[in-house]
Amino acid sequence: QVQLGESGGGTVQAGDSLRLSCAASGLTFSSFHMGWFRQAPGKERELVARITASSGTKYYGESARGRFIISRDNAKNTLYLQMNSLKPEDTAVYYCAAAKNPFAYIRRQYDYWGPGTQVTVSS
Numbered sequence: 001q002v003q004l005g006e007s008g009g010g011t012v013q014a015g016d017s018l019r020l021s022c023a024a025s026g027l028t029f030s031s032f033h034m035g036w037f038r039q040a041p042g043k044e045r046e047l048v049a050r051i052t053a054s055s056g057t058k059y060y061g062e063s064a065r066g067r068f069i070i071s072r073d074n075a076k077n078t079l080y081l082q083m084n085s086l087k088p089e090d091t092a093v094y095y096c097a098a099a100k101n102p103f104a105y106i107r108r109q110y111d112y113w114g115p116g117t118q119v120t121v122s123s
Contacts, residue, residue: 002026002112004096009117016086016121022079022096022114030054030074033099035110036081038092038119045095045107049081052102059105063090086121093118 008020020036035050049070050059058070069082079096094117097110104110 002098004098004112004114006094006096006114006117009094009119011120011122012086014087014121014123017082017084018086018119020081020083020094020096020117020119022081024077024079024098027098027112029072029077029098031100032111033102033104034070034072034079035097035099035104036070036079037095037097037107037110038090039095039116040089040092043092047105047107048094050105051079083119086119088121088123091119091121 003025005023031053033052036048037045038048039045047061048064049068051070051072055072067085071080096114098112099110101109
């Protein structure tokens with residue numbers, strides 16, 4: 001059974017940093033391309049960042065570019081998202097997701113999802 005579990009969320013102030021982790025089990029982690037999505041109340045779930053299986057290619061959504069860093073440790077079956085210079089508009093539930101498709105950029109292209117972790121940024 002595939003399981004993805006996010007951790008590291010919380011409540012911080014604007015300008016602070018957070019590091020999210022996503023532990024994976026039940027799948028060959030090194031064979032999956034991974035993504036971080038987020039969903040704020042009343043908004044669509046959006047891709048924040050994605051990384052290919054070998055870490056060869058990284059993509060950042062416009063909101064994350066220059067502030068967030070996605071990485072993975074295939075030996076530990078873990079995905080990370082380092083979030084710096086957080087803003088109130090970064091407040092959302094953050095989800096990690098796994099895809100077999102190396103060109104997965106949208107929600108329906110991802111095969112497995114974690115339950116999410118709340119990030120709240122106060123001004």
